[in-house]
């Protein structure tokens with residue numbers, strides 16, 4: 057193989073508050089020769105996820121933290137350009153943990169093939185990627201919506217939220233999205249078919265919840281936590297299900313995580329609040345992928361990607377998630 061250079065972001069220190077450029081080392085090294093069993097992948101698109109901020113923290117979580125000096129963890133899609141593995145051929149496209157770098161070199165553990173002739177590659181990071189899997193399993197297995205339910209989704213104009221809302225519509229629910237700004241709220245209704253939207257940045261969320269959910273909330277799909285979770289807890293319907301998919305409002309907090317003051321609403325309404333981790337459902341990803349792909353083909357599900365160009369912009373592009381600057385799934389084009 058001709059000498060190739062690999063630009064990489066390594067975690068240099070554990071951030072306090074938002075992660076910034078100083079928390080990473082940006083280095084260029086030659087691409088290593090693959091050992092027997094290894095492959096070389098040219099990364100094409102990387103998934104930027106709020107969870108990346110959590111992976112930078114020390115301490116017990118659902119996954120080991122990224123070690124200091126390690127290439128920052130990221131899911132991605134790319135093309136196999138060299139293979140010493142019988143499972144992959146040069147020219148195959150793969151999805152998996154490829155890291156914030158130009159090239160992945162290593163054992164193809166956990167990588168699987170994707171077909172760019174069926175769908176554009178970024179869709180395999182969005183509606184057909186971990187985003188779609190999270191929306192699908194968190195809504196259907198934890199939220200357990202039935203037709204006619206009122207489903208409220210926070211972070212609704214983002215990657216997971218927009219897919220979860222559309223799946224709830226497919227299942228015959230009344231879907232209300234909570235998002236920041238008029239434009240995102242319009243997008244929820246006009247592009248994704250939501251029944252209503254609440255602009256948490258410009259309206260009183262308690263009043264808006266009363267207006268949009270007169271019969272209460274049967275399923276709350278929470279991506280945000282904090283004050284929004286607390287507000288929705290006050291509107292639960294009897295036997296409601298609260299899905300804790302994420303809590304992005306808390307990820308950069310330098311103080312203790314803000315817990316739900318209104319949790320006794322769970323008692324009063326005999327409701328349930330349950331945490332969710334997408335990897336628990338890995339054994340069923342193929343089944344979900346087939347159903348999601350079917351909805352995409354029918355046009356009942358739309359995948360929206362927000363693509364930013366340039367590996368070198370990684371720290372600033374990641375921040376877009378925490379500033380609400382993304383519309384749909386945030387993807388970095390390498």
Ligand SMILES: NC(=O)c1ccc[n+]([C@@H]2O[C@H](COP(=O)([O-])OP(=O)(O)OC[C@H]3O[C@@H](n4cnc5c(N)ncnc54)[C@H](OP(=O)(O)O)[C@@H]3O)[C@@H](O)[C@H]2O)c1
Pocket residue numbers: 104105106107186187190211212213214215216217234235236237240279280300301302303304305306332333334335376377378379380381382383384385386
């Ligand atoms: N549990 C799991 O297995 C799993 C898997 C995947 C994702 N998740 C979680 O799902 C959530 C959504 O992830 P995603 O990838 O789809 O990201 P995303 O929704 O595409 O992007 C994040 C969005 O969060 C909103 N936001 C940021 N800071 C906020 C704040 N302080 N208050 C309210 N809203 C805020 C912003 O939208 P606005 O402009 O509307 O504020 C932003 O666009 C995250 O919490 C993530 O950790 C969990």
